[in-house]
Amino acid sequence: MRLSLETFYYPGEDRPTLQGIELDVGASECVLVAGGSGSGKSTLARILAGVLPGRHNGALTARFEVAGESLVFSGASSVNPRINPAVWNRHIAYVGQIPSAQLSTVAATVAEEIAFALENAGMEHGLMKQRVRTTASALGLTELLERKPSELSGGEQRRMIIASAAALNPATLVLDEPMAGLDADARRAVENVIGSLLDRGAGVVLLSPELGGAGRLAGRMLLLDGGKMVASGPRPAVLKSAWAARLPVIPDPLDAPDRAENILQPPCPTSSARTPAAALGGVVYRYGTERRRPFLPSRKRAKTPTQTVLDGVDLALGAGERVAIAGANGAGKTTLLRHLNGLARPESGTVRILDRDIAGQSVGNVSADVSYLFQDPQDQLFERTVAREVGYGLPELDPAAREAAIKEALRRCGLAELAGAHPYELPASAQRLVALATVLARRPAVLVMDEPTVATDRDGLDRLAEAISQESARGAAVALVTHDLDFAYRHCNRLVLLSGGRIVADGPFARVLERHFAGGEAFGVQAPAAWLRRREP
Amino acid sequence: MSSSSLTLPASGQAAGRNRRLLEILGGASIAATYVYLVLAQPTDLTNGLSSGSTLLALSGFLLGAVLLIAGVLPTVPTSTLVLIPVALVLNIVLGQFIGSTLVPFYLDSVGTVLIAVLAGPAAGAATGALSGIVWSLFNPTVLPFAAGAALIGFLAGLAARYGLFRRFYLAPVAGFVTGIFAGVFSAPIAAFVYGGTSGIATGAVVSAFRAMGDSLLSAITKQALLSDPMDKAIVFSVVALLVYALPRRTTLQFPFIRRHRVLAGAKTS
Amino acid sequence: MLPDSPAGPGGLNPLTLLSAAVVIAVTTTAINSWAVSAAVLLLLATLLALNGLGRKVLPAAAVIMVPFWLSLLLTHGLFFHEGRTILWTAGPVRVTAEGLQFAAGMGLRTAVFVVVCLAFSFSVRPADLMALLTKYRFPPQLGFVLCSTLTIAPAVSGRARRIAQAQQSRGLVTGQGAGGRLRAVQQQAVPLVMALLHEAGSRADSLEARGFGGRGPRTSYREVPDSPAQRIIRWLAVAALAVFLMLWFGPGWFTPGGVR
Structure with missing residues (x-):
């Protein structure tokens, strides 16, 4: 497969979203397309998938060479070929970013989801059964075949969707950020899947802001910046080029030792106040203790057996502390965070914020002191401009002070020029920054963040790191749940490990690492690469 | 290049004609059933209701709805198709919620009108018909109103097509007019199939008219004319609010919106 | 169903x-x-x-x-x-x-x-x-709409709940009674519809990229x-x-x- 792309414009826009891209992929070859958020990766992925320009009616000037045919698109003229997706996907298959949004929603089992493309291709039944089996076993999905797609974890869903795209044995697979939001185990599983695809002879185009991880499978890579290809070639050569350092891509922690070596742990806060900013005391929480309203009257909810999520958690967050909370999926990290602003209520135990018990207080009232940054930015953006978004729910202030607070928060997140933009039209990383700005504008005493580094490019990570250090310097307690210990190691001074709903380790970051991570991994969490390297003689 | 197996040939004419035929047959079936019902009700409804008319109403409307769906759905692009389930969920959730309160409105067509505004009258009509059919899996009493819901979707699409969503104050007016049609259309169905309405609040309005001496059909029609226009005016306003809150890149990806300049303000966001 | x-x-x-x-x-x-x-x-x-x-x-x-x-x-x-x-x-x-x-x-x-x-x-x-409709050569779009509506309904209510929680976390205090609930519904409607439309866009890509809506005959993995x-x-x-x-x-x- 080979693509020479001159330009691509979305309708009604006078600047091209993509221009000057040369991409070719051979059998068993992995090509990494790296770039920061908003660099045009997803648009490129969808052009490769054959769904653009058809869907958006954008103007594409490009030449494709696929399966011995060549297709020429010449801008806005009306004689452009119309791609037949039902045939295209036998040559080039595509997997988009958010796994839950990729589900066909018509499959009752994983096997049917994998068979979806085969059904659409009209494959004969016996052959189809066999193909599903071989694909599943090649990609390590055999145990999942009878499960329900909507009940899989994010990583399992991603592997299933990749299998579904791969079932037709396409020559090339296009994977858009296949690692976003996955923990260490799931990342490894997806990496194995990509490795198996390459072994089977498929070419893979990987689009990601990360240079490491699955990117290490790539022999060649290209760098995108503002929709332009700025570098391409063998991976080691491109990594050394000036562009790799300048673009907001996330460096491979294993590739960049000299940068990582001079990491200093942030200092511990000196003035520890007598009462903590937030404290959990003996918190126990089980699923099923809260009654949910059924969605439709006729729908009977399956009764889930009560399952202990938090099993006696004691945790105090001091003013100015920066605490990282880590653990395997299902360890109860997010549930713990949700107790801090009252979104979850303990079955027994207490939650105190600024020495005040919040039992009986509404979440809206607790929010005056506690700000919560959710994992998915799209769940927390509701307004039609970025400025209004940041102003939403700000405590009553006089208009001038309010305006100033909004401006300051936007400036700190590098969004000053985007104040009038629609939050949904921003790239993923900028959406995360908008969500961060809404939290910063409130100047909370306690700031809790759920996986703030996911889907964030390097520029976003730098802003986030700065915000964490400024907030803690101001005296706020900062707690973040993360699987990215490389980031946490650099910017937090305390590490809390959760496993099975209990705190199994808690203390200064380096000490917890020394005590538990001698083997490089503990409780489903991988030790930071920088720390591991520093340990080596 | 058109011989390439990777690309689609110019759209097939014969297939298109068959689909049009299905649409026309569907519309005709619904219209004929309605005309029959209105003409065939000289025997007073309450004087031993004719079960033949009931069955005929049910089957005629259902057949029409199914033909419409079969004609329209295959022509709907995938990007619009995936919105239809979302619209149906909105319809059903809001409809069930409002139905459980004591408000004499329905608000069960927000999703249908939304699709009609984004994708045009045909998609709107199909969505309305589908909404009735899918909702009837939870609440079978709405099944006979599928044809009425299709009419609402169609009229909403026409309103959008002729620019009534370009001015914010025109949307409720268009909704009001749509509501008059919808009310007149659905009243005989309620009368012939159920002999009344299914909600307590609407039932109270009907009995008030009955107390004043109206016949059942005219009481139900008057109730529908009280509820429906207000209801649709609210729904159209809600949808106008929604579509103007959407990012432009989202709305502009719909060819119907681009071609007929459905929404005002080329530069506002 | x-x-x-x-x-x-x-x-x-x-x-x-x-x-x-x-x-x-x-x-x-x-x-x-x-x-x-x-x-x-x-x-x-x-x-x-x-x-x-x-x-x-x-x-x-x-x-x-x-x-x-x-x-x-x-x-x-x-x-x-x-x-x-x-x-x-x-x-x-x-x-x-x-x-x-x-x-x-x-x-x-x-x-x-x-x-x-x-x-x-x-x-x-x-x-x-869905399998039956495929078998009798109904348009696959019909099966998709029927099936998808029933499967996404719980996901939609889940998203509505998350949006309500995010709004409360940013200081929204919802009132009691029917009035308060109606106001909350109105506050959630716009973000909910935006999020759903956005997700539907991704779903359309995924369906199309897997050949859904093609003109050829369709088969079914599931046997009824x-x-x-x-x-x-x-x-x-x-x-x-x-x-x-x-x-x-x-x-x-x-x-x-x-x-x-």
């Missing part, structure tokens, strides 16, 4: 169930007598209770039917001025035997229809329906249980229904007023 419904009772094909449902609903509507409807209703309730479906179907039917009956009682029980046999009167209110009979006839007839339809929905899996016996029963049921309708209504079916 719910994503987690059990397989059809006794391995019955959904079409067999559908034809049974149609036969029962159409005959009771045609006969249109409250006594017959009541008898059928009783029979159905017993059958469903024995089958184990009753625990799901009957409460769901009650939720729909109770307000409907109350509405009928209000309309026809109290104000039925065509009635001759007056049982009780006070001001404009006139309770007549004919009115009560009319309400009972309509109410019971509709109850049979509702119970039969719900019994069908509760015993069919959406994925089976069926047997020649069931096929014969289905045809017999439909034929019997047609004969019954012809005999019941006679040749004067189409002439206005000529119906019974």
